[in-house]
Amino acid sequence: MSGTDKFSTTRRDLLQSAALAGAATTLFGGLGVSPALAAGVGRSEKPLKAAFSNAGLQATWCAQGKQAAEWWGKLFNVEVTWFDGQLDAVKQRAAIDNMASQKWDFVAIQAFGIGTLTQPVQKMIAAGTPVIDMDTLIAPLDQINVHSFLAPDNEFMGASVTQALCNAIGGKGKIIMTQGALGHTGAQGRAKGFESVVKQFPNIEVLDTQPADWDVSKAARLWETYLTKYPQIDAAFFHNDDMALAAANIMKARNRTNILIGGVDAMPPAIQAVSEGRMFATVRNPSCRIHGGAIIAGVAAVTAGEKSGQGIPKHVITDGPVVTKANAAGMQWMENHFLI
DSSP states (O other): OOHHHHHHHHHHHHHHHHHHHHHHHHHHHHHTOOHHHHHTOOOOSSOEEEEEEOSOTTSHHHHHHHHHHHHHHHHTTEEEEEOOOTTOHHHHHHHHHHHHTSOOSEEEEOOSSTTSSHHHHHHHHHTTOOEEEESSOSSOTTTSOOSEEEEOOHHHHHHHHHHHHHHHTTTOEEEEEEBOOTTOHHHHHHHHHHHHHHTTOTTEEEEEOOBOTTOHHHHHHHHHHHHHHOSOOOEEEESSHHHHHHHHHHHHHTTOTTSEEEOSSOOHHHHHHHHHTSSSBEEOOOHHHHHHHHHHHHHHHHHSOOOBTTTBOSEEEOOOOEEOTTTHHHHHHHHHTTOO
16 A cells, blocks of 8 residues: 555544544533543444334334434444334333344343333343433333433423413413323323423313324324314324324314424424424424434443443433424434434
8 A cells, every 4th residue: 555545544534533523522412421522432443233122113203213323323333233112012022032132232222111121121231231221211220220321301391392382372271182102201201291281270171191102093093083072172282293293184184273283202294394383393302312322322331431320321311402493494404414
Protein backbone atom coordinates (compact mmCIF):
# COMPACT_ATOMS: atom_id res chain seq x y z
CA MET A 1 0.00 0.00 0.00
CA SER A 2 1.35 3.43 -0.90
CA GLY A 3 1.78 6.26 1.61
CA THR A 4 -1.12 8.09 -0.07
CA ASP A 5 -3.36 5.04 0.33
CA LYS A 6 -2.41 4.74 3.99
CA PHE A 7 -3.21 8.42 4.52
CA SER A 8 -6.59 8.07 2.77
CA THR A 9 -7.52 5.04 4.85
CA THR A 10 -6.46 6.70 8.09
CA ARG A 11 -8.31 9.88 7.22
CA ARG A 12 -11.45 7.92 6.33
CA ASP A 13 -11.26 6.05 9.65
CA LEU A 14 -10.83 9.31 11.55
CA LEU A 15 -13.80 10.86 9.77
CA GLN A 16 -15.93 7.80 10.48
CA SER A 17 -14.92 7.87 14.15
CA ALA A 18 -15.77 11.56 14.36
CA ALA A 19 -19.14 10.98 12.73
CA LEU A 20 -19.92 8.14 15.11
CA ALA A 21 -18.90 10.23 18.11
CA GLY A 22 -21.14 13.05 16.92
CA ALA A 23 -24.09 10.74 16.35
CA ALA A 24 -23.61 9.06 19.71
CA THR A 25 -23.36 12.43 21.44
CA THR A 26 -26.66 13.50 19.84
CA LEU A 27 -28.43 10.33 20.87
CA PHE A 28 -26.90 10.12 24.35
CA GLY A 29 -27.68 13.80 24.93
CA GLY A 30 -31.34 12.90 24.55
CA LEU A 31 -30.84 10.00 26.95
CA GLY A 32 -29.49 12.26 29.67
CA VAL A 33 -26.04 10.64 29.54
CA SER A 34 -22.77 12.58 29.64
CA PRO A 35 -21.53 13.71 26.19
CA ALA A 36 -18.02 12.79 27.37
CA LEU A 37 -19.16 9.19 27.75
CA ALA A 38 -20.89 9.27 24.36
CA ALA A 39 -17.70 10.46 22.69
CA GLY A 40 -15.89 7.45 24.18
CA VAL A 41 -18.26 4.90 22.63
CA GLY A 42 -16.76 3.89 19.30
CA ARG A 43 -17.52 1.34 16.65
CA SER A 44 -16.68 -2.15 17.84
CA GLU A 45 -13.55 -3.54 16.20
CA LYS A 46 -15.04 -7.02 16.08
CA PRO A 47 -18.63 -7.73 15.00
CA LEU A 48 -20.98 -8.03 17.98
CA LYS A 49 -24.10 -10.17 18.12
CA ALA A 50 -27.17 -8.70 19.78
CA ALA A 51 -30.67 -10.09 20.27
CA PHE A 52 -33.65 -7.72 20.36
CA SER A 53 -37.33 -8.18 21.04
CA ASN A 54 -40.18 -5.75 21.40
CA ALA A 55 -43.91 -6.19 21.96
CA GLY A 56 -44.85 -6.84 18.34
CA LEU A 57 -43.89 -5.60 14.90
CA GLN A 58 -47.55 -5.11 13.98
CA ALA A 59 -47.29 -1.92 16.04
CA THR A 60 -45.67 0.89 14.05
CA TRP A 61 -43.72 2.06 17.12
CA CYS A 62 -42.11 -1.37 17.41
CA ALA A 63 -41.43 -1.58 13.67
CA GLN A 64 -39.72 1.81 13.76
CA GLY A 65 -37.69 0.65 16.76
CA LYS A 66 -36.45 -2.35 14.79
CA GLN A 67 -35.35 -0.09 11.94
CA ALA A 68 -33.55 2.20 14.39
CA ALA A 69 -31.78 -0.69 16.15
CA GLU A 70 -30.59 -2.10 12.84
CA TRP A 71 -29.43 1.31 11.59
CA TRP A 72 -27.47 2.09 14.77
CA GLY A 73 -26.24 -1.49 14.78
CA LYS A 74 -24.64 -1.06 11.36
CA LEU A 75 -22.89 2.10 12.55
CA PHE A 76 -21.44 0.35 15.58
CA ASN A 77 -20.70 -3.05 13.98
CA VAL A 78 -23.52 -4.92 15.71
CA GLU A 79 -25.48 -7.69 14.00
CA VAL A 80 -29.05 -7.50 15.31
CA THR A 81 -31.22 -10.63 15.42
CA TRP A 82 -34.91 -10.01 16.03
CA PHE A 83 -37.34 -12.05 18.14
CA ASP A 84 -40.85 -10.70 17.45
CA GLY A 85 -43.23 -10.55 20.42
CA GLN A 86 -46.26 -10.64 18.07
CA LEU A 87 -48.35 -8.61 20.58
CA ASP A 88 -48.85 -11.80 22.57
CA ALA A 89 -47.29 -12.57 25.96
CA VAL A 90 -47.22 -16.34 25.37
CA LYS A 91 -45.62 -16.02 21.93
CA GLN A 92 -43.05 -13.52 23.19
CA ARG A 93 -42.16 -15.83 26.08
CA ALA A 94 -41.48 -18.64 23.60
CA ALA A 95 -39.29 -16.28 21.56
CA ILE A 96 -37.31 -15.18 24.61
CA ASP A 97 -36.87 -18.78 25.77
CA ASN A 98 -35.33 -19.40 22.35
CA MET A 99 -33.18 -16.28 22.71
CA ALA A 100 -31.95 -17.42 26.13
CA SER A 101 -30.77 -20.74 24.66
CA GLN A 102 -28.21 -18.92 22.51
CA LYS A 103 -25.08 -16.84 23.11
CA TRP A 104 -25.20 -13.05 22.63
CA ASP A 105 -22.87 -10.16 23.36
CA PHE A 106 -25.86 -8.21 24.69
CA VAL A 107 -29.65 -8.28 24.62
CA ALA A 108 -32.41 -5.64 24.55
CA ILE A 109 -36.05 -6.39 25.32
CA GLN A 110 -39.37 -4.57 25.53
CA ALA A 111 -41.75 -6.91 27.34
CA PHE A 112 -45.39 -7.18 26.27
CA GLY A 113 -46.29 -7.61 29.95
CA ILE A 114 -44.48 -7.25 33.24
CA GLY A 115 -43.35 -10.50 34.85
CA THR A 116 -43.87 -12.62 31.72
CA LEU A 117 -40.18 -12.94 30.76
CA THR A 118 -38.43 -12.96 34.11
CA GLN A 119 -37.09 -16.53 34.08
CA PRO A 120 -35.34 -16.54 30.67
CA VAL A 121 -34.02 -13.01 31.24
CA GLN A 122 -32.59 -14.06 34.61
CA LYS A 123 -30.90 -16.97 32.83
CA MET A 124 -29.17 -14.59 30.39
CA ILE A 125 -28.13 -12.21 33.16
CA ALA A 126 -26.70 -15.11 35.18
CA ALA A 127 -24.64 -16.08 32.12
CA GLY A 128 -23.07 -12.60 32.13
CA THR A 129 -25.05 -11.15 29.22
CA PRO A 130 -25.91 -7.44 29.59
CA VAL A 131 -29.70 -7.11 29.23
CA ILE A 132 -31.10 -3.67 28.39
CA ASP A 133 -34.76 -3.22 29.30
CA MET A 134 -36.67 -0.98 26.86
CA ASP A 135 -39.84 1.08 27.39
CA THR A 136 -41.70 -1.24 29.79
CA LEU A 137 -40.49 -3.12 32.84
CA ILE A 138 -39.51 -6.77 32.40
CA ALA A 139 -39.84 -6.94 36.20
CA PRO A 140 -39.47 -4.31 38.96
CA LEU A 141 -35.89 -3.01 38.95
CA ASP A 142 -35.30 -4.18 42.52
CA GLN A 143 -36.14 -7.73 41.43
CA ILE A 144 -34.04 -8.13 38.30
CA ASN A 145 -30.49 -6.97 37.58
CA VAL A 146 -30.90 -5.50 34.10
CA HIS A 147 -28.02 -3.42 32.76
CA SER A 148 -30.28 -0.38 32.36
CA PHE A 149 -33.93 0.51 31.80
CA LEU A 150 -34.46 2.98 28.93
CA ALA A 151 -37.99 4.36 29.01
CA PRO A 152 -40.02 7.56 28.80
CA ASP A 153 -42.07 9.00 31.64
CA ASN A 154 -45.36 7.37 30.72
CA GLU A 155 -47.34 9.25 33.35
CA PHE A 156 -46.10 12.50 31.83
CA MET A 157 -47.12 11.38 28.35
CA GLY A 158 -50.60 10.34 29.45
CA ALA A 159 -51.10 13.47 31.53
CA SER A 160 -49.81 15.94 28.94
CA VAL A 161 -52.10 14.75 26.15
CA THR A 162 -55.09 14.40 28.48
CA GLN A 163 -54.49 17.92 29.79
CA ALA A 164 -54.45 19.27 26.25
CA LEU A 165 -57.74 17.51 25.47
CA CYS A 166 -59.44 18.67 28.68
CA ASN A 167 -58.36 22.25 28.10
CA ALA A 168 -59.57 22.12 24.51
CA ILE A 169 -63.09 21.04 25.52
CA GLY A 170 -63.25 23.80 28.12
CA GLY A 171 -63.03 21.55 31.17
CA LYS A 172 -66.43 19.94 30.64
CA GLY A 173 -67.84 17.15 28.53
CA LYS A 174 -67.44 13.42 27.96
CA ILE A 175 -64.17 11.56 27.32
CA ILE A 176 -63.06 7.99 26.63
CA MET A 177 -59.65 6.42 27.21
CA THR A 178 -58.65 3.44 25.06
CA GLN A 179 -55.83 1.61 26.83
CA GLY A 180 -53.03 -0.58 25.56
CA ALA A 181 -52.26 -3.93 27.20
CA LEU A 182 -53.09 -3.83 30.91
CA GLY A 183 -49.93 -5.74 31.88
CA HIS A 184 -47.69 -3.28 30.02
CA THR A 185 -46.14 -0.88 32.53
CA GLY A 186 -46.08 1.88 29.91
CA ALA A 187 -49.85 1.56 29.50
CA GLN A 188 -50.23 1.55 33.28
CA GLY A 189 -48.30 4.81 33.50
CA ARG A 190 -50.34 6.42 30.72
CA ALA A 191 -53.55 5.44 32.49
CA LYS A 192 -52.27 6.98 35.73
CA GLY A 193 -51.42 10.18 33.86
CA PHE A 194 -54.91 10.28 32.34
CA GLU A 195 -56.59 9.69 35.70
CA SER A 196 -54.48 12.31 37.48
CA VAL A 197 -55.71 14.96 35.07
CA VAL A 198 -59.40 14.09 34.64
CA LYS A 199 -59.95 14.02 38.41
CA GLN A 200 -59.14 17.72 38.39
CA PHE A 201 -62.15 18.35 36.12
CA PRO A 202 -65.40 17.51 37.97
CA ASN A 203 -67.43 18.48 34.90
CA ILE A 204 -65.73 15.91 32.68
CA GLU A 205 -67.30 12.44 32.62
CA VAL A 206 -65.19 9.40 31.71
CA LEU A 207 -67.46 7.14 29.66
CA ASP A 208 -65.18 4.12 29.22
CA THR A 209 -61.56 2.97 29.71
CA GLN A 210 -61.42 -0.48 28.10
CA PRO A 211 -58.11 -1.85 26.74
CA ALA A 212 -57.55 -2.69 23.08
CA ASP A 213 -54.11 -4.30 23.65
CA TRP A 214 -52.40 -2.09 21.01
CA ASP A 215 -54.50 -3.95 18.40
CA VAL A 216 -56.01 -1.68 15.76
CA SER A 217 -58.79 -4.17 14.96
CA LYS A 218 -59.83 -4.32 18.61
CA ALA A 219 -59.72 -0.53 18.83
CA ALA A 220 -61.93 -0.21 15.75
CA ARG A 221 -64.46 -2.70 17.17
CA LEU A 222 -64.58 -0.85 20.49
CA TRP A 223 -65.22 2.42 18.76
CA GLU A 224 -67.97 0.99 16.56
CA THR A 225 -69.71 0.15 19.85
CA TYR A 226 -68.96 3.50 21.50
CA LEU A 227 -70.29 5.55 18.61
CA THR A 228 -73.55 3.58 18.72
CA LYS A 229 -73.84 3.70 22.50
CA TYR A 230 -72.86 7.31 23.21
CA PRO A 231 -74.49 10.18 21.29
CA GLN A 232 -72.04 12.63 22.86
CA ILE A 233 -68.27 12.04 23.00
CA ASP A 234 -66.17 15.18 23.16
CA ALA A 235 -62.66 13.79 23.41
CA ALA A 236 -60.74 10.52 23.21
CA PHE A 237 -57.33 9.58 24.58
CA PHE A 238 -55.55 6.57 23.10
CA HIS A 239 -52.46 4.87 24.52
CA ASN A 240 -50.88 4.83 21.07
CA ASP A 241 -51.34 6.51 17.70
CA ASP A 242 -52.13 3.30 15.81
CA MET A 243 -55.30 2.80 17.85
CA ALA A 244 -56.14 6.50 17.63
CA LEU A 245 -55.96 6.55 13.84
CA ALA A 246 -57.93 3.30 13.54
CA ALA A 247 -60.69 4.83 15.65
CA ALA A 248 -60.50 8.07 13.65
CA ASN A 249 -61.39 6.11 10.52
CA ILE A 250 -64.48 4.75 12.28
CA MET A 251 -65.41 8.25 13.46
CA LYS A 252 -65.07 9.58 9.91
CA ALA A 253 -67.26 6.81 8.51
CA ARG A 254 -69.91 7.63 11.12
CA ASN A 255 -69.62 11.40 10.56
CA ARG A 256 -68.42 11.96 14.16
CA THR A 257 -65.34 13.99 13.30
CA ASN A 258 -66.08 16.54 16.06
CA ILE A 259 -64.39 14.26 18.62
CA LEU A 260 -60.96 15.58 19.64
CA ILE A 261 -58.35 12.81 19.42
CA GLY A 262 -55.14 12.50 21.42
CA GLY A 263 -52.54 9.76 21.09
CA VAL A 264 -49.06 8.68 22.16
CA ASP A 265 -45.90 7.89 20.16
CA ALA A 266 -45.88 10.71 17.55
CA MET A 267 -45.40 8.26 14.72
CA PRO A 268 -45.20 9.77 11.20
CA PRO A 269 -48.89 9.18 10.31
CA ALA A 270 -49.92 10.86 13.58
CA ILE A 271 -47.56 13.78 13.01
CA GLN A 272 -49.23 14.23 9.63
CA ALA A 273 -52.68 13.95 11.21
CA VAL A 274 -51.82 16.62 13.79
CA SER A 275 -50.48 18.89 11.04
CA GLU A 276 -53.74 18.45 9.10
CA GLY A 277 -56.00 18.79 12.14
CA ARG A 278 -57.32 15.20 12.05
CA MET A 279 -55.72 14.55 15.44
CA PHE A 280 -55.57 17.17 18.15
CA ALA A 281 -52.34 16.10 19.85
CA THR A 282 -49.80 13.36 20.35
CA VAL A 283 -46.60 13.06 22.38
CA ARG A 284 -43.33 11.48 21.31
CA ASN A 285 -42.40 8.16 22.83
CA PRO A 286 -38.90 8.16 21.29
CA SER A 287 -38.64 4.71 19.75
CA CYS A 288 -35.42 5.58 17.90
CA ARG A 289 -33.78 7.04 21.00
CA ILE A 290 -34.72 3.97 23.05
CA HIS A 291 -33.71 1.29 20.53
CA GLY A 292 -30.65 3.19 19.31
CA GLY A 293 -29.72 3.90 22.90
CA ALA A 294 -29.90 0.18 23.64
CA ILE A 295 -27.35 -0.46 20.86
CA ILE A 296 -24.94 2.12 22.26
CA ALA A 297 -25.46 0.94 25.84
CA GLY A 298 -24.71 -2.64 24.78
CA VAL A 299 -21.60 -1.69 22.82
CA ALA A 300 -20.30 0.41 25.72
CA ALA A 301 -20.88 -2.50 28.11
CA VAL A 302 -19.02 -4.98 25.91
CA THR A 303 -16.18 -2.91 24.45
CA ALA A 304 -15.60 -0.30 27.17
CA GLY A 305 -16.59 -2.34 30.21
CA GLU A 306 -19.27 0.17 31.20
CA LYS A 307 -20.97 -0.95 34.40
CA SER A 308 -24.63 -0.68 35.34
CA GLY A 309 -25.24 2.15 37.77
CA GLN A 310 -21.79 3.64 37.11
CA GLY A 311 -21.24 4.56 33.46
CA ILE A 312 -24.94 4.25 32.68
CA PRO A 313 -27.74 4.87 35.20
CA LYS A 314 -29.96 1.95 36.14
CA HIS A 315 -32.95 3.94 34.84
CA VAL A 316 -32.57 6.35 31.91
CA ILE A 317 -35.50 8.67 31.17
CA THR A 318 -35.94 9.04 27.40
CA ASP A 319 -38.66 11.66 27.11
CA GLY A 320 -39.87 13.28 23.92
CA PRO A 321 -42.03 16.41 23.50
CA VAL A 322 -45.70 16.97 22.89
CA VAL A 323 -46.12 17.33 19.14
CA THR A 324 -47.92 20.37 17.74
CA LYS A 325 -48.12 21.93 14.31
CA ALA A 326 -45.20 24.15 15.33
CA ASN A 327 -42.71 21.32 15.86
CA ALA A 328 -44.19 18.56 13.70
CA ALA A 329 -41.85 19.02 10.72
CA GLY A 330 -38.72 18.99 12.88
CA MET A 331 -39.94 15.93 14.76
CA GLN A 332 -40.48 14.11 11.48
CA TRP A 333 -36.95 14.96 10.30
CA MET A 334 -35.43 13.64 13.53
CA GLU A 335 -37.39 10.41 13.21
CA ASN A 336 -36.28 10.03 9.60
CA HIS A 337 -32.70 9.98 10.89
CA PHE A 338 -33.46 7.71 13.88
CA LEU A 339 -32.56 10.42 16.43
CA ILE A 340 -35.70 10.51 18.58
